[in-house]
């Protein structure tokens with residue numbers, strides 16, 4: 001069976017789309033904390049979340065997000081359960097009344113899921129769609145309905161391999177973004193967004209926690225009663241401890257954010273991400289054996305999707321790549337082909353490895 005190795009080569013190149021690669025030093029430190037956290041003689045998993053040593057973890061994680069994103073005082077940082085999928089529900093539940101309209105952009109699988117859930121709470125207007133191009137583009141010239149509750153977009157479509165490189169900041173509506181697969185990977189004016197959510201398991205840590213950054217001024221404006229667990233205001237009030245938080249996930253996020261800060265923060269990592277993406281796409285464009293479906297200006301720097309001119313070669317390519325320790329390159333089951341995820345933690349050396357492998361494979365076949 002493909003996708004799994006029967007042996008582990010010396011060097012692994014982990015292109016998984018999520019959960020995905022984490023820094024080795026983070027995994028080492030996290031594993032130490034599993035046995036003896038902060039020299040307490042107890043595991044991180046064995047202590048109360050309200051103990052000072054855990055509240056310090058939560059506090060530092062929150063502070064690092066504020067610092068890395070350069071957030072203003074109106075924005076609050078939360079770590080919640082339920083992944084980005086729960087945010088598809090929680091966002092409209094908190095921001096969209098039954099008689100209101102929310103604008104959504106439709107750019108692929110993930111925005112479609114968000115749209116489906118929002119329709120349970122109010123009216124949805126599709127302000128822009130890439131459906132006619134098979135989601136190989138990002139819609140331009142949005143038709144945003146005036147007076148609506150918010151405008152939602154998926155900043156990076158993990159499966160389609162598209163990414164917003166210019167945001168509709170000029171819109172009058174609160175701007176909401178699902179940044180699950182590109183959060184903290186590039187410099188953005190994060191304060192221009194009223195709500196950002198991101199499942200942690202791609203750029204900022206392991207699965208189990210979802211980062212939410214919300215402008216508190218856009219809360220409390222709707223008539224609907226909100227169940228306590230779904231109410232952002234209560235999570236803010238309780239400092240992400242309305243109930244037991246996902247302690248281990250939050251701790252590994254903290255370690256990953258410290259790692260990111262050491263790498264030069266968001267601007268430091270952005271440079272590396274651009275270098276990785278350029279190397280990959282330049283190689284792809286130079287080799288006729290491979291093709292990328294996405295319009296060049298809308299290509300994602302996080303998830304590069306491609307296929308082979310001759311689909312019969314794909315199995316051979318996949319198996320040969322796996323033999324070289326390159327894992328997680330199979331495309332999502334809904335689109336086939338290949339997908340290389342270039343998240344923050346992936347080193348340039350892994351992109352060098354796969355691009356030189358692609359060149360030598362093409363030479364052999366050419």
Ligand code: PMP
Nearest residue numbers: 083084085110158178180181199
């Ligand atoms: N949005 C995007 C853009 C994603 O890539 C994913 C996960 N791949 C999700 C939402 C869903 O995230 P979760 O599994 O954390 O619910």
